[in-house]
Amino acid sequence: MVTQIIYKTLLASFILVLSLVVAMYSTLIERKVAGWFQDRHGPNRAGPWGLLQPLADGIKLFFKEEFMPASADKFLYILGPSLTMFVALLTSAAIPWGPDLVINGVAYPLQVADVNIGILYVFAILSIGVYGIMIGGWASNNKYALLGAVRASSQMISYELAMSLSIITIVMMTGSLSLREIVAQQQGFNWNIIYQPLGFLIFLICAFAETNRSPFDLPECETELVGGYHTEYSSMKLGFYLFAEYINMFISGAVMATLFLGGYHFPGLDKLGLSPNVFAFVSFMVLFTKITFFGFIYMWIRWTLPRFRYDQLMKLGWKSLIPLAILNVVITGVVILLNQ
Amino acid sequence: MKSLTNRSKVVSNKKMTFWERIYFPAILNGMGITFGHLFRRKTTVQYPEVKREFSDIYRGRHVLKRDDEGRERCTSCGLCAVACPAEAITMVSAERKPGEEHLYREEKYSAVYEIDMLRCIFCGDCEEACPKEAIFLTTELVKADYQRENFIYGKDVLVEPADPAKRIDVSKRQTPEVIEFKKDKRYKHNR
Amino acid sequence: MFTHYIFHFLSILALFSAIMMLASKKPIHSVLFLTLTFFAIAGHYVLLNAQFLAVVHVIVYAGAIMVLFLFTVMLLNLNKDERSPKPMWVKIIAFIAGGMLMLTLIGIFRGYDIQSAQDPMTTQIGLVKNLGKILYHDYLIPFELSSVLFLTAMVGAVLLGKKEQI
Numbered sequence: 239m240v241t242q243i244i245y246k247t248l249l250a251s252f253i254l255v256l257s258l259v260v261a262m263y264s265t266l267i268e269r270k271v272a273g274w275f276q277d278r279h280g281p282n283r284a285g286p287w288g289l290l291q292p293l294a295d296g297i298k299l300f301f302k303e304e305f306m307p308a309s310a311d312k313f314l315y316i317l318g319p320s321l322t323m324f325v326a327l328l329t330s331a332a333i334p335w336g337p338d339l340v341i342n343g344v345a346y347p348l349q350v351a352d353v354n355i356g357i358l359y360v361f362a363i364l365s366i367g368v369y370g371i372m373i374g375g376w377a378s379n380n381k382y383a384l385l386g387a388v389r390a391s392s393q394m395i396s397y398e399l400a401m402s403l404s405i406i407t408i409v410m411m412t413g414s415l416s417l418r419e420i421v422a423q424q425q426g427f428n429w430n431i432i433y434q435p436l437g438f439l440i441f442l443i444c445a446f447a448e449t450n451r452s453p454f455d456l457p458e459c460e461t462e463l464v465g466g467y468h469t470e471y472s473s474m475k476l477g478f479y480l481f482a483e484y485i486n487m488f489i490s491g492a493v494m495a496t497l498f499l500g501g502y503h504f505p506g507l508d509k510l511g512l513s514p515n516v517f518a519f520v521s522f523m524v525l526f527t528k529i530t531f532f533g534f535i536y537m538w539i540r541w542t543l544p545r546f547r548y549d550q551l552m553k554l555g556w557k558s559l560i561p562l563a564i565l566n567v568v569i570t571g572v573v574i575l576l577n578q
Numbered sequence: 579m580k581s582l583t584n585r586s587k588v589v590s591n592k593k594m595t596f597w598e599r600i601y602f603p604a605i606l607n608g609m610g611i612t613f614g615h616l617f618r619r620k621t622t623v624q625y626p627e628v629k630r631e632f633s634d635i636y637r638g639r640h641v642l643k644r645d646d647e648g649r650e651r652c653t654s655c656g657l658c659a660v661a662c663p664a665e666a667i668t669m670v671s672a673e674r675k676p677g678e679e680h681l682y683r684e685e686k687y688s689a690v691y692e693i694d695m696l697r698c699i700f701c702g703d704c705e706e707a708c709p710k711e712a713i714f715l716t717t718e719l720v721k722a723d724y725q726r727e728n729f730i731y732g733k734d735v736l737v738e739p740a741d742p743a744k745r746i747d748v749s750k751r752q753t754p755e756v757i758e759f760k761k762d763k764r765y766k767h768n769r
Numbered sequence: 770m771f772t773h774y775i776f777h778f779l780s781i782l783a784l785f786s787a788i789m790m791l792a793s794k795k796p797i798h799s800v801l802f803l804t805l806t807f808f809a810i811a812g813h814y815v816l817l818n819a820q821f822l823a824v825v826h827v828i829v830y831a832g833a834i835m836v837l838f839l840f841t842v843m844l845l846n847l848n849k850d851e852r853s854p855k856p857m858w859v860k861i862i863a864f865i866a867g868g869m870l871m872l873t874l875i876g877i878f879r880g881y882d883i884q885s886a887q888d889p890m891t892t893q894i895g896l897v898k899n900l901g902k903i904l905y906h907d908y909l910i911p912f913e914l915s916s917v918l919f920l921t922a923m924v925g926a927v928l929l930g931k932k933e934q935i
Contacts, residue, residue, distance in 0.1 A: 274616045279624075314801075355897060358824040365832025369804070372839055376797060384843060391840045395833060415821075415897055542612040543605065 241344075250350045253330045261484035262292040268484075268537050275541040299477035307470050311377040318374025319471065319478035325367045326485040332356040333492050334418045336502045336522035340514040348518060349418060356417035357405060360493055361398075364448060367486070368394040371450075371457060374479070375467035386466030389548065390457035393447055396555040397454075401444035403563035404437040407570040408497055421501035425508070429500040436566045438498045440559055442535075445494060447555070449486040452540040456548055491532030492525070499528050634750040637700040637715040640693055641746045642737040645683050650737060651712035652691065653684035661707035666697035684710070691736060695720045695729040705751070709760075714748040776816055783809035796842045804835045821897045 266281065266288060273280025281288035306315060333356075336348040353359050368391050375387025408430055412420045424430055431438045447454040458466030465471075468479045495501060502521035512520060546554070597603065623630045632638075643651050654671035672689035674682045681687075704713050723729060738746045783806050790802035807830045814823035904912050 274620075275612045277615055277618050277621050279620050279622050311795075311797075314797075353820060355821050355824055358821070358828065362824045362827040362832060365828050365836075368836055369839075372836070372843070373801070376839075376843055388840060388843055391836050391843075395836055395840075398832070538609060538612065542608045 242346075245346050246350060249346075249348070250331065253335065253350065254327060257327060257330055257485050257488055260488045261481055262296070264484040264487060264533060265295065265480070266291045267533070268540075271534070271537040272541050275538075296477070299474050302473040304475075305470075305472040307379055309379045310470065311379070314373050314377035316475070318370050318377055319475045319482075320370075321373060322367070322370025322482040323478045323485075325363055325370060326482040326489065329360050329363045329489045330492070332359045332417055333489075333496055334421050334501060335525060336518045338514070339518050347418075348522065352416065352418050355415045357409065357415050357420070357497075360417070361402060361405070364401075365394075365398055367448075370482070371467045371479075374471065375457075378467075378470035380470050382463045382465070383467050383469045386457045386459075386463050386469070389459075389463075390450065390467060393450075393454065393456060393551060393555075396552060397444040397447035397559070400440055400555060400559035400563045401448065403560065403567055404434075404440040404444070405497065407434055407437045407566055410567070410570050410574060417496055417501075421496055421503065424500040425503050427500075427505040429498065429503075431498040434498065434566070434570070436562065437570075438494075440563050440566070441494065441498065443554075443559060445490045446536070446539065447551070449490055449536075450483060451487065451536055453543040453546050454551060455545060456551060459545060461545075487533055487536050488529060491529040491536070494532055495525055495528035501525060632717040634717075636717045637702045638718045639695065639716060639720045639731070640698075640704070640736055641714050641716050641748070642691065642733065643712055643714060643748065644738055644740060644745070647680070648740040648742070649679075649681060649683040650687060651683055651710045652688050653686050653710050653712070654688035654691075655686075655709065657707040657709060658704035658713055661703040662698075663701060663703060664697045664699050666694045666699075667704060668692050688733075691733050693731050693736065695731055696726065706760075711752065711757075711760075714746075714751060716746055716748070772816055775812070779809045779812040779816070783813070797839070800835060800838050800842055803838075804831050807831045807835065819900075821900055 269291070270280035270288070272278075281291040284290040284294045306312070331350040332353055334347070334349040334352075338345040338347050340346070351359075371390040372387045375383040375385075375390070378384075408420065409415060411430070411433060412423050414420060414423075420430075446452075450457050456466075457463075458468060460466070463469070468476055471479060502525040504521075504524045507520065507524065508517070510517075645651050654669055656669065656671075659665075659667040659669060668690070669688040669692070670690040671686055674685050674687055700715065702715050705715055720729070738744070786802040786805040786809065790799045790806065793799045793802060807826065811823040811826045811831070814820070814826060
C-alpha cells in the first residue's frame with residue numbers, strides 16, 4: 239500500500255515534469271518549425287541549435303514588469319491563468335502511458351489513476367478548461383479581453399458537442415469508458431483510426447478548436463482583438479496562458495494517440511520478446527513519438543492555414559461537424575447491430 | 579488595361595463545387611506546399627558571422643579621397659553641396675598656405691567638410707558632381723548611434739587615411755567609362 | 770476516517786459557496802460561486818462511489834450550463850448593481866416561502882432512517898454499467914420522456930429566438 243502510494247506520487251510528479259518540459263520545448267520547436275516552413279532557421283543563438291531558448295524566454299518572462307489594470311478584479315485576474323495552468327495539467331492523470339512496469343514481481347501500471355470512466359474524466363477536465371480563459375478575460379476589464387473570453391466560451395461549447403459525439407463511437411465500439419481498456423483493445427494494428435476515420439477527423443478538428451490553436455485561435459486573434467483574452471496580461475501570468483496552450487497541445491496529442499492511434503501499441507512490438515520493463519519503456523517511447531507527430535501536425539496546420547472568420551467557425555461547428563458526427567454515430571450503431 | 583505582369587487572375591465568385599466546399603483537398607494541397615518548404619535552402623544570412631555581400635557600386639557612407647602622394651583632392655568648389663538634393667553637405671573653404679603643398683593638392687581646400695548622415699539619401703549625386711574625383715560613396719554602412727550630433731561626419735571621419743595601405747579602394751566605381759563620361763562636356767553637370 | 774474529513778470539507782465548501790452565491794454583489798461572482806458549489810457536490814458524488822454521476826455532473830453543469838450562464842452574464846455585462854431594491858412585502862413573502870421549504874425538508878429528513886441507507890461502496894449503483902441497466906430497463910419511459918421534454922424546450926427556444934414571424 240505504502241509502496242503503491244510512493245510509486246503513484248513518483249509517477250505523477252514524473253508526468254508533471256514531463257509535460258512541463260515538453261511544453262517548454264514545444265515553444266522552441268514551434269518557432270523552429272515556423273522558421274523552417276518560412277525558409278528561415280528559427281532561434282539558434284541561445285545555446286547549440288537554440289536549445290537554451292526556452293530558458294531564456296522563461297527568464298525574460300519572470301523579469302518582465304508585473305502589470306495589473308487598476309480596475310481589474312484582483313482575485314479573478316490572478317485566478318484566471320492559474321486555473322488555466324492547473325486544468326491543463328490535470329488531464330495527464332488518466333492517460334495510460336505504457337504497459338505495466340514489473341519490479342520484484344509486482345506490476346506497477348504506468349497510469350496515475352485508472353478510473354473506469356477515464357474518457358469522461360478527460361472530457362470533464364476539458365469542459366472546465368474554458369473557465370480560466372473566461373475568468374481572465376472578464377477580470378481584465380478590457381473590451382478586447384472580454385470579447386476574446388466570450389469567443390472562447392462559445393467556441394468551446396460548440397466544439398465540445400461534436401467532439402463528444404465522435405468519442406461516443408469509440409465508446410460504442412470498445413464497450414468501455416476506461417482509457418486503459420480502449421488502448422488494450424487496439425493491440426497490434428487494431429487502431430481505431432482504421433475503423434473510425436471520420437470520427438478521427440472530427441476529433442482532430444475539434445481538438446484544434448478546443449486548444450485554441452490556429453486556424454481556430456479566435457479567442458486571441460491578434461488582428462482583431464489585440465491579444466484576445468490575454469491582452470492585459472504580462473510577465474509570468476501571460477507566460478502561464480501561453481504555456482498552458484502548449485501543455486494542452488501535448489495532452490490532446492496524447493488523448494488522440496490513445497483514442498485513435500492505438501496508444502502505446504505498435505504492430506509487432508509485443509512479439510519481440512522484450513523483458514517487461516524494456517517493453518514498457520519502448521512502448522512509452524512509441525506513445526511519445528505519436529504525440530510528437532500530433533504536435534508537429536498542430537504546428538504544420540498553424541503555419542499553413544489562415545484563421546477562420548468567426549461565423550465560418552460557428553457554421554463549421556454546428557452545421558457540418560455535428561451532423562457529420564451524428565451520422566457517424568448512427569452508422570457505427572448500425573454496423574455494430576449487423577455484426578451481432 | 580494591359581497588365582504589367584501576366585500573373586494577375588480574374589476573381590470569380592462562382593459557386594463552389596462540393597469537392598471544393600469540403601476544403602480538404604485544398605488544405606492538403608497547402609500543407610504539401612508548406613511541407614516542401616521544410617527542405618528548401620534557408621535564405622537567412624547569419625549576420626555577425628556572415629555578412630551579406632554588397633554590390634560593388636553599393637552607395638554607403640562617403641569618403642574623401644587623397645591622391646597618390648597623399649594630398650587631399652578636394653578643392654572646396656562646392657559643386658557637391660549644390661548637387662546634393664537633401665542639402666546634407668556643408669563646407670568652409672580656406673586658402674593653402676606655402677609649405678602645405680604636401681597636404682592639399684589644389685590652392686584652395688576645405689577646412690571644414692561636413693555631411694549630415696541623417697539628411698543624406700545616398701543618391702551619389704555628389705560623387706557624380708565632383709570634378710576632382712575627391713568624394714566617393716563606399717560600401718561601408720553608417721553606424722547606428724544614440725546622438726543626432728554624432729551623425730554629422732566631419733573631415734576626421736570622411737578623409738581617408740594617408741597611409742597607402744589603409745586607402746579605400748574605389749576603383750570599382752571609378753572605372754574608365756566613368757572617367758570618360760565625366761570628361762564629356764555635353765552634360766551640364768560636367769561643365 | 771479520511772473520507773470523513775473530505776465529506777466535512779466538501780459540505781462546508783458547498784454551503785459556503787452557495788451562501789456566497791446569494792450574497793455576492795457582482796453577477797459574475799455569483800455564477801463562479803455556483804460553479805464551485807457544483808464541484809463540491811460532484812465531490813460528494815465521488816464519495817458516494819458514483820463517479821459516473823460526478824463526472825457527468827461536472828460536464829453538464831460546470832462545463833456546459835454554467836459556461837453558458839457566464840457567457841450570458843458577460844455578454845450583458847451586468848457589472849453595475851442595477852437591480853432596484855425590492856419592496857418590503859416581496860421580502861416577507863420570499864422569507865415565508867423559503868422558510869416553508871426548509872420546514873418541509875426538515876420534516877422529510879426527520880422521518881428518514883439514515884441507518885437503512887445502504888453502504889454506497891457495496892451497492893455500486895453509481896457505476897456506469899449498473900446505472901445504465903437501471904436507466905434503460907426500469908426507468909426507460911421516464912428517461913425517454915425527459916429527453917422529449919428537452920427536445921420540446923429546444924424547439925421552443927429556437928422558435929422564440931427566431932426573429933421573423935412564423
